[in-house]
Amino acid sequence: MAIRMSKLPRYLHGVGFACAFALASAVCAQNYQPVIGQGGKDVVWVPTPDVMVEKMLDMAAVTPRDYVIDLGSGDGRNIIGAAKRGARGLGVEYNPDLVRLSRQRAAAAGVADLAQIVEGDMYAADIAAASVLMLFLVPENLRRLLPAFLTLPPGARIVSNTYEIPGWPAVKSETVREDCRAFCIVFYYVVPAKVEGVWRMPEGDLALDQEFQRVSGSYDFDGIALPVENGVLEGAAIRFTINGVEYRGRVEGDVMQGTAQGRSRSFEWRATRP
Ligand SMILES: C[S@@+](CC[C@H](N)C(=O)[O-])C[C@H]1O[C@@H](n2cnc3c(N)ncnc32)[C@H](O)[C@@H]1O
Known part of the structure; x- marks a missing residue:
């Protein structure tokens, strides 16, 4: 059935037909601004x-x-x-x-x-x-x-x-x-991976502190505590420096691993949560 605008009450003029029917639900969504x-x-x-x-x-x-x-x-x-x-x-x-x-x-x-x-x-x-x-x-x-x-x-x-x-x-x-x-x-x-805590590496323990994507801590190498520097996470990707060696890798649950680059050599590294 066609509805002519002139048949609508004056306060509905200028309002679309679908909108007029929707008025029962308090607000006319089609014209809502x-x-x-x-x-x-x-x-x-x-x-x-x-x-x-x-x-x-x-x-x-x-x-x-x-x-x-x-x-x-x-x-x-x-x-x-x-x-x-x-x-x-x-x-x-x-x-x-x-x-x-x-x-x-x-x-x-x-x-x-x-x-x-x-x-x-x-x-x-x-x-x-x-x-x-x-x-x-x-x-x-x-x-x-x-x-x-x-x-x-x-x-x-x-x-x-x-x-x-x-x-x-x-x-x-x-x-x-x-x-x-x-x-x-x-x-x-x-959102960074969660790495705070102690990780075991072949030569000693890595103790990490974390504030959002920033990572710091120390690496216990044969009884010598070496600082973890420039530590940063981007999602699951981690990098940090210990004693001039830059470690890069990925964190997957209780394992993180990757490649480390020193002055004269690079090597694979792996750390696990004890
Ligand atoms: C600043 S506007 C941002 C709108 C949209 N995100 C944009 O970027 O254009 C904030 C919106 O949050 C809605 N809002 C306020 N409190 C809310 C709540 N507790 N839960 C869901 N939405 C809410 C408001 O109605 C408003 O539409």
Whole structure:
């Protein structure tokens, strides 16, 4: 049955038909327009500038192999951007109107099959499967979420618009200067493997301290404690220097191994947790 606009009450004029029928559900999703700065449960809605979405995707080097999660996904733009690069994604958004809007935007962009948006609380979200987190949250949110971030598999990347994760030094940050007037810095993190503790090597024990990706400690070589210097993790890749010898390798569970390069020779090395 066709409905003529003139038959609709005046307050519905200018509203699409599908939208008119949806009014029973309180908000007309098709015409819903979020307002920058509008309230949210734990943080307001401000959209990541489009140029920043692309920059964040570039810095995280998102490919079709990735699973991207945005906590507080707003109108879905980060997940839609990731899906346009072939990556599956999940947006978790508390505001049901934004959830509906995101789903419409994903469908309009032809990526609804890759971009899943769910209504939920970011603090309760299961992020274990993420290979990339794309975030635009304030420091208090990030501080609360930090323990969950550190449970992600080594090598998972996190890109954060404008705000640093409190206490965790970023691997790098980049500023977008063109077509971006506000919220134009990306902070990039890689979840490190966990190496803190004692490792056994053929000639002695390696005792490591770890602060995020920074590694220090000492190597007990025949009763002499040699400092572990310049230690750094990038995901599961580790490197450190002991007595001028640079050790590079990978951490896999209770084993780390690789190649060491001294002044005059290189050799294979292996350390295991006792
Ligand atoms: C700053 S906006 C970022 C939106 C989007 N990620 C972007 O980059 O354009 C933060 C979003 O988090 C949502 N939000 C606030 N508290 C939340 C919570 N506890 N769980 C899920 N979403 C939440 C807000 O509704 C808002 O859409």
